[in-house]
Amino acid sequence: EVQLVETGGGLVQPGRSLKLSCVASGFTFNNYWMSWTRQAPGKGLEWVASITNSGGSTYYPDSVKGRFTISRDNAQNTLYLQMNSLRSEDTATYYCTRGGTHGVMDAWGQGASVTVSS
Amino acid sequence: DIVLTQSPALAVSLGQRATISCRASQSVSTSSYNLMHWYQQKPGEQPKLLIYDASNLASGIPVRFSGSGSGTDFTLTINPVQADDIATYYCQQSRELPLTFGSGTKLEIK
Numbered sequence: 461e462v463q464l465v466e467t468g469g470g471l472v473q474p475g476r477s478l479k480l481s482c483v484a485s486g487f488t489f490n491n492y493w494m495s496w497t498r499q500a501p502g503k504g505l506e507w508v509a510s511i512t513n514s515g516g517s518t519y520y521p522d523s524v525k526g527r528f529t530i531s532r533d534n535a536q537n538t539l540y541l542q543m544n545s546l547r548s549e550d551t552a553t554y555y556c557t558r559g560g561t562h563g564v565m566d567a568w569g570q571g572a573s574v575t576v577s578s
Numbered sequence: 579d580i581v582l583t584q585s586p587a588l589a590v591s592l593g594q595r596a597t598i599s600c601r602a603s604q605s606v607s608t609s610s611y612n613l614m615h616w617y618q619q620k621p622g623e624q625p626k627l628l629i630y631d632a633s634n635l636a637s638g639i640p641v642r643f644s645g646s647g648s649g650t651d652f653t654l655t656i657n658p659v660q661a662d663d664i665a666t667y668y669c670q671q672s673r674e675l676p677l678t679f680g681s682g683t684k685l686e687i688k
Contacts, residue, residue, distance in 0.1 A: 495677075505617075505625065505668055507677040521676035555624055562631055563672025564615045568624040 462486040462567045464556045469572030472546055480572050482539040482556030490514070490534040493559030496541045498552035499571075506552075509541060510559065524550075546576045580604055580671050582680035589686045595657040598683045600669035602650040613673040614652045616645055619682075620665045628667075629654060661687065 468480040480496070495510040509530035510519045518530050529542040539556055553571040560566035581603040590596045606613045612632035617625040627636040629645035632652055644655045656663055664687060669680040 504681045505670070505679040507679070510677070519675055560627075560630065562611055562613055563677060564627060564630040565617075565625075565670070566627050566630070566636065568626065570624055 462558065464558065464567060464569035466554065466556050466569045466572035469554065469574050471575045471577065473578050474547060474576055476546055477542070477544045478546060478574060479543070480541040480554055480556075480574075482541075482569055484537045484539065484556075484558070487558070489532075489537040494530075494532060494539045495557045495559055495565060496530060496539075496554055497557055497565065497568075498550075498554045498574075500549075500552045503552075508554070511539070543574070546574075548576050550574065551576045579676055580606060580674060580678050582669050582671060582678055584667075584669060584680035584683045586681070587684045587686060589688045590659050591688045592661060593658045595655060596659045596663070596685060598654040598656075598667050598685070600647075600652045600654070600680050602652070602671060605649045606671040606673035607648050608673070612648045612652070613671055614645075614647065615670045615672065616654045617668045617670065618663075618665045619668065625668065656685075659685070659687075 463485045466482045472478045496508040498508050511530045515532045527545045531540045553573050555571045556569040557565035558567040583601045614632045616629040618628050619625040628639050633645045646653050666682040666684045668682045
């Protein structure tokens, strides 16, 4: 069974940093692209970052480019999201997702809640 | 960025057909694939993939769910609707970066 378990969420002040982790199991981690997608309270879904299976390339939307960094440790089956210079608008539940073919997100974690507030 | 437009809500009766639409601001199809995907999100849960590449049923998804469309116009159909289908449905395109989602259609029971 595919499992994605996010940790590291919490309350953080504006301008500070936070790092999320996602431990994967039930599949061959290094065969898949991975992504983070977030959902602000009561709002829709927003793609945040993607990384290739080797970790050699990463992709971001303009809203987080330069502030967020996605990375992975294939030996530990773990995906990361380093979030710097956090803003109130980054408040959301952050989902770790597995990338299927053609950019689809075919498995989702339960989410990690991040609140940016003073 | 490719903008995906969905109606906010749809009310249907149990046992009837629900048709949820998603319109893209530009084509999300290539010569080989229609790069539109559909997800279901129940309250308090993470999203779940229903349909990929416009018309392919994801693993474990009941056959009452189906998808169609190409270019800029796509449809998710649920037939017949069951009480367990109450959820918000999102479309997502992967034709180009940034990956984008529609704003979601909330399915309600009449």
